[in-house]
Amino acid sequence: MPGTPSDPTFAIYVDGQAIPARPGQTLAAVLLAAGCQTFRYTRSGKPRGIFCGMGACFDCLVTVDGLADQRACMTPAQPGMQVQTGTLAGGPPAGAGGGA
Numbered sequence: 016m017p018g019t020p021s022d023p024t025f026a027i028y029v030d031g032q033a034i035p036a037r038p039g040q041t042l043a044a045v046l047l048a049a050g051c052q053t054f055r056y057t058r059s060g061k062p063r064g065i066f067c068g069m070g071a072c073f074d075c076l077v078t079v080d081g082l083a084d085q086r087a088c089m090t091p092a093q094p095g096m097q098v099q100t101g102t103l104a105g106g107p108p109a110g111a112g113g114g115a
């Protein structure tokens with residue numbers, strides 16, 4: 016069974032911080048276990064995280080190893096992955112004046 020307590024852990028890097036993960040865990044599972052509930056923001060600045068947990072809603076988008084808009088609930092954690100949360104799917108919030 017993937018992600019059982021007896022499995023060895025490895026590190027992924029979430030916003031530059033090392034977080035333990037287990038084989039078979041999705042990025043969403045790792046992020047939630049680490050206390051992260053906001054994975055991205057909408058264009059209007061609303062926080063989004065896990066909603067459906069099965070790849071349908073796209074609320075859980077993160078950047079993985081430089082690839083934007085990856086679904087955390089569908090992406091298996093791999094050793095050394097660089098994950099960036101807090102990205103603005105589809106661009107910055109209205110009036111934010113920031114970059115994409």
Ligand code: FES
Binds near residue numbers: 065068073075088
């Ligand atoms: S939580 Fe819905 S697609 Fe990931």
